[in-house]
Amino acid sequence: MIGPFGKSPKVSHHARAVVTGAGSGIGAAFAVELAKRGGRVVCSDIDEVAAKRTVSAITDLGADAVAIACDVTQLGDVQELAVQSQSWFGTTPTLVINNAGVGSGGAPIGELPIEDWQWVLGINLWGPIHGCHVFAPILRSAEPSNTPRGIINVASAAAFGAAPSMAAYNVSKAGALSLSETLAAELSGSGVKVTALCPTFVKTNILEAGRISAETNQFAHRIMRWTGVSAEKVAKTCLDAHDRGDLYCMPQLEAKIGWSIKRLVPGTYTRAVGLVSRIAPL
Template sequence: MPLPKHPRAVITGAASGLGRALAVELAGRQAKLLLADLNEEGSRETARLVASAGGEAHAVRCDVSRSDEVAALVGEADRALGGVDLVVNNAGVSAGGQVGETPLEDWAWVMGVNLWGVIHGCHAFAPRFKEQRSGHFLNIASAAGFLSIPGAASYCVTKAGVVALSETLRLELAPYGAGVTVLCPTFFKTQIVESGRGFDQATREAARKLMGRKGVQADYVARQAIEAVDAGRLYAVPHRDGRWMWRVKRALPELLQDVVMPRLTRKVH
């Protein structure tokens, strides 16, 4: 079912990028938001933007790789918002490097934020959604969840895991009237590569070019994501190139793997 008229939402990774765009998008509905991020100053700036757009926001520090800190968000949401209608598991990081070369410490870092962070969020709030027989998860994955990108295995693995988790959780929550949407965008402007580990300068420059496309930036992605939540859709694939590759993946997976992706990745590298 659609979100309430004035939704109460928890957003992780809310200090910048898509998290901030989602917060501002929800502020247009006079939402009450709990903004969770390690970057406290960034979260406070997001809160100011939310207030300017007509919403209400409370910023808290949270490391999503720590289950206890994510679990504490349930009580924080009750205290600050009076409950929760939407949980956005958005916090994400990235690391470059091929399998066998990427340091295991980088693997653990990416897994801790991108996958365990979403697991922690779902684990903490799923019982509440079952109890109240309502609520929705918006889990932020990526087109990398169904595409293979050489040199980004850790990122692809985590995003594929988020897709699988979201599909499973949707089935588990359906009898309780709660829902799940998984967002799978392609490229738009964020700091995820700039702040990532293990990327060489050429890769960073290629990413900047891909992220610079007009008309499909964070505000567009946020709007498409919330529309998908309102419609109760499981998959939200906002970019045209992502939808095209997703359809090829489903219909002709080996063609995508053996022909399309090698050509595309040669252009990037």
């Protein structure tokens, strides 16, 4: 879909956006940046108080936003989010960002409790599945058909990183990446853009909110201080990538390097990750 001057229209500008996990971190950064770009934003979060804080930050900018509580692990909640969002917009949304996520790590497969697997997959994988299941048909059929529309799924470099003792998180993000690729193929030619965001370390509260061992938490905090970028930078980079029609957004150099090596020499890459983990275990 090309604009009148040969440029692809920008989905993020003047968007009617729905953002899950908008109460903090990358989700809040997405919501505020969309407001700065002239958008109206539904700030959804399981923690409605946190979502309202993001709404306050947006209204302080003179923009329009509303908080809606939603547990993305529950299909009924996401369906209700769609109903309330369309009612508030007075029409269909143009951009949906499936961002809600949690962290997990510190135990190998076989020792990580099954309950942790279920918790992580319920939010990080079933959340985007529910979001795409509910909103993809809405965006696909939106009128007029030349309206810029899109879906962003927040995955992670963990989707291809294969870091030991991070299995549940890795699997959840790999699923979100595959979901995005499949959805992009299905929506090809529909005018709906799909982007998978795959950052490495981002300075958010995900470590505090996750189920992460003390040792892994300390290690991750050190790495985050050294290499982590701000949620605001990640949100801006991803929205710009989405506007260009990029399927993959890797906002940090180490993610791009890891992605390239994994695709070129996957066996060597995986063996190297295992060796490094034994030298400097998480």
